[in-house]
Amino acid sequence: MDQNKELKKAGLKVTLPRLKILQILQDPENQHISAEDVYKILIEQGEEIGLATVYRVLNQFDDAGILNRHHFEGGKSVFEISHKDHHDHLVCLKCGKVVEFEDDIIEERQELVAKQNNMKLTHHSLYLYGECTDDNCEQLD
Amino acid sequence: MDQNKELKKAGLKVTLPRLKILQILQDPENQHISAEDVYKILIEQGEEIGLATVYRVLNQFDDAGILNRHHFEGGKSVFEISHKDHHDHLVCLKCGKVVEFEDDIIEERQELVAKQNNMKLTHHSLYLYGECTDDNCEQLD
DNA sequence: GTTATTTTTGCGAATTGTTTCAACAATGTA
DNA sequence: TACATTGTTGAAACAATTCGCAAAAATAAC
Ligand SMILES: [Mn+2]
Ligand SMILES: [Mn+2]
Ligand SMILES: [Zn+2]
Ligand SMILES: [Zn+2]
Numbered sequence: 001m002d003q004n005k006e007l008k009k010a011g012l013k014v015t016l017p018r019l020k021i022l023q024i025l026q027d028p029e030n031q032h033i034s035a036e037d038v039y040k041i042l043i044e045q046g047e048e049i050g051l052a053t054v055y056r057v058l059n060q061f062d063d064a065g066i067l068n069r070h071h072f073e074g075g076k077s078v079f080e081i082s083h084k085d086h087h088d089h090l091v092c093l094k095c096g097k098v099v100e101f102e103d104d105i106i107e108e109r110q111e112l113v114a115k116q117n118n119m120k121l122t123h124h125s126l127y128l129y130g131e132c133t134d135d136n137c138e139q140l141d
Numbered sequence: 142m143d144q145n146k147e148l149k150k151a152g153l154k155v156t157l158p159r160l161k162i163l164q165i166l167q168d169p170e171n172q173h174i175s176a177e178d179v180y181k182i183l184i185e186q187g188e189e190i191g192l193a194t195v196y197r198v199l200n201q202f203d204d205a206g207i208l209n210r211h212h213f214e215g216g217k218s219v220f221e222i223s224h225k226d227h228h229d230h231l232v233c234l235k236c237g238k239v240v241e242f243e244d245d246i247i248e249e250r251q252e253l254v255a256k257q258n259n260m261k262l263t264h265h266s267l268y269l270y271g272e273c274t275d276d277n278c279e280q281l282d
Numbered sequence: 283g284t285t286a287t288t289t290t291t292g293c294g295a296a297t298t299g300t301t302t303c304a305a306c307a308a309t310g311t312a
Numbered sequence: 313t314a315c316a317t318t319g320t321t322g323a324a325a326c327a328a329t330t331c332g333c334a335a336a337a338a339t340a341a342c
Contacts, residue, residue, distance in 0.1 A: 013338070015290065035329080050292040055329060071212055073266075075300090076328060091262050099258050106254075109247045114269055117240050119231050121271040125214070128255055130262040154308085154319070178300080191322045196300060216329090217299060 011066035017049045020094060021057050025081045031091075032070065032078045036105050072098075073129060088125075092132040094139055099132075146215060151205035162198045166222045173211065173219050173230075173239050213268060223244045226248055229266075233273040240273075 003022050024030055024041050039054045041117040056078055061067045070078045072091055082124050088106075106126070114121040131137065144163050148155050153185050165171055180195045199220055202208045211219045213232055230248075231240040247267070255262040272278065 010236075014290070015337080017146050017291070036327095048292085052293075052330075053291060054243045056291085059330095071200040071214070073212070075216055090255065090258055092260065093263065099256065099260070102276055103250050103254055106247050106250045108238070109244050109250075109271055113242050113244055113247075114231065114271060118274045119233065119269070119271040120274060121238070121269055122234065123271075126265070126267045127156065128260070128262055128265045130255060133259045133261060156320070158320085193301075193322060193324095194320080197320085200301090257299095 006066065010061070010066055012060060012064060016047075016131050018057050018060075020045070020047055020049065021054060022061070022066070025061075025079065032080050034070075034076050036076065036077055038079075070127075071125070072127060076141075088127070090128045090130070092130045092137060093129050095137040097132055097134070097137070147207065150203070151207055153201060157188075157200075158194050159198050160189065161188055162195060163202070163207075166202075166220065173213075175217050175219050177217065179220075191267075199201070199278065211268075213274065214270060224258050229268070231269045231271070233278060234270055235272045236278040238273055238275075238278070 003019055003026075004014050007018055007020060012018060020042060021038060024034070024038055030037075030041070035051070035054050035058055039049075039051045039060070042049045042054070056065070058069075062069050062079075067079050067081065068082045069090065070080070072078050072089075073093075083102075084103065086107075087100045087102040090101060091097075092099075110124055111121060144160055144167075147163060147196070148159055153159060161183060162179060163259065165179055166174065171178075171182070176192070176195050176199055180190075180192045183190050183195070199208065201209075203210050203220075204222050206223060208220050209223045211221070213219050214234075226243070227240075228241045228243040230236075231242060232238070233240075251265055252262060
């Protein structure tokens with residue numbers, strides 16, 4: 001199994017909660033998912049895993065670099081497996097749709113700005129908020 | 142008094158809590174301040190104003206456009222009076238220093254990215270995190 | 283395998299940041 | 313003035329997340 005290796009490589013022992021949570025995160029259906037929603041899926045699957053464990057494991061995955069944490073507007077953290085290259089996000093405030101993008105020019109300029117201000121950049125967060133013009137965009141909250 | 146006008150212009154009645162909080166926000170010492178820290182200053186000043194009132198007033202100021210809210214890494218919101226033009230922020234993770242910047246090219250590209258993805262942009266948040274190379278940069282948390 | 287040691291889990295309680303709500307104060311009106 | 317309307321307040325409730333701890337698993341040592 002591939003997930004076992006993934007966990008071991010991260011220095012984490014293979015346990016059922018960690019496997020299940022990793023599985024959920026790897027499902028393309030669940031890109032950008034909150035801890036609460038991970039928990040709900042586990043419950044649906046009939047697993048008896050506590051919410052505290054979900055948070056704990058997500059933090060371990062974060063520390064291990066297996067996932068990335070985002071702070072979209074609206075309070076709660078959102079997670080995504082980090083199997084892609086770096087990218088930033090567009091968020092529709094109406095329907096909640098999240099679009100990923102990367103722009104080399106923006107990245108470049110960020111480095112430049114940092115340099116100009118005597119900062120060694122470790123990371124950044126860029127979120128673009130708006131309303132998508134899709135027909136199927138509907139208030140879902 | 143100038144602050145009275147500021148409040149009235151925003152459609153808010155002049156009350157002691159609002160005056161005191163506005164005063165604190167206007168102090169250049171307190172750019173980028175959290176609700177909790179506003180509250181602490183009020184306590185130091187001997188004012189008996191509840192934390193809930195601080196949050197409420199900050200939200201009212203936000204709605205009125207008197208201030209801007211930021212979500213720096215680490216959970217809590219940070220506020221700043223909006224007497225400047227739009228700008229983004231560099232944050233030193235070691236000493237906590239906050240540097241403001243604006244970059245027209247980044248702004249331009251953001252609009253372009255939004256357009257390419259059929260989004261009408263309302264606002265964005267961009268934070269650059271790193272370590273400043275100043276001599277006086279010291280761990281303060 | 284059996285026992286000892288180390289990790290991990292799940293639960294509840296604690297914390298943190300923030301909002302709600304019923305009581306209170308101010309203002310407007312006759 | 314008396315009464316209705318509106319605005320403002322602190323205490324309590326709330327939501328997201330973390331902590332403390334004893335029980336359950338996993339791992340290591342015999
Ligand atoms: Mn993403
Ligand atoms: Mn600023
Ligand atoms: Zn949409
Ligand atoms: Zn610094």
